[in-house]
Amino acid sequence: MDATGITRIAHLSDAHMLDPRPSRTRAGWSMQTRFLSFGRPLDAEGRRRKFRRALDTAQRVGAHHFVLSGDLTEVGTPGEYETLAEVLHDSGIRPERFTLVPGNHDLYSSANGWRWALEGPLAAFARTSAGESGKVVDVGGVSLLPIDATFHQPVTRSAGCIADGGLEAIERRAADPAFAGRPLIVVQHHPPFVRRTSAWQWMDGLINAAHMMSILETFRHLFVLHGHLHAIVDRALGCGVRRILGATAIVDDGDAPRVRLYDIREGRLESAGLVVG
Secondary structure, eight states: OOTTSOEEEEEEOOOOBOOSOGGGTSSSSOHHHHHHTTTSOOOHHHHHHHHHHHHHHHHHTTOSEEEEESOOBSSOOHHHHHHHHHHHHHTTOOGGGEEEEOOGGGGSSOTTHHHHHHHTTTGGGGGGSSOSTTOOEEETTEEEEEOOOOOOOOTTOOOBOOOHHHHHHHHHHHHOGGGTTSOEEEEOSSOSSOOSSHHHHHHHSBTTHHHHHHHHHHOTTEEEEEOSSSSOEEEEOSTTOEEEEEOOOGGGOOSSOEEEEEEEETTEEEEEEEEEO
16 A cells, blocks of 8 residues: 555466476477467567566556466466466565466366465465465455366366355355455456356356356455456446456567556555556
């Protein structure tokens, strides 16, 4: 929070970090990586540079807290998580100012990849990132609920799913009078809305989206920050208030980074626009 009483949150997503040393375990890039990176250069240093520039830009425009909403790595290998951690530490931003959640890409290599990362290279960031259900991270006038909405699946599928315990924890927190007077912000990778067809919902959507949407419709102080779609999303729920908010993808940035910003002002969450460059 600054001298004016405003807390600024930077929302970054979908860095898709690569291991710059893929040949240390096998010759060249894996078939998984090649499949998932189709249409994008397999440029580990380039992706690292984009991520670093995005963090630098967020700092320059006065962000107090940094939300990273999933697909932090390309396939969730140890080397990719280590590279991610190196960039985060090199930024000079204190670990407690980050909230990280995993995306579907972060569990392609192993069902335990996210847990391993939080106990290993990302250990410094574990306290304020997605772990146990119901965790609350207080940030200058708002409360964040980082949610792990991932499960191990083949690379040909890109769905998400919040465990029953996770949905119950969200609903319990939202109903708690202690959180009623200020924004309660769920951070997850997949958007919470139901896709247009059941097939696409199964393939790429949040499996229990209908339940999540019913919770959002019940509690008007509840918001969602998400990634996955690689695009800005501003979806209004009830009274025209935009409460489902998505960010662009770091991996798709060109020469100038794009950073989505929100300001917490007098108990309200307000979009502060998209900073480019």
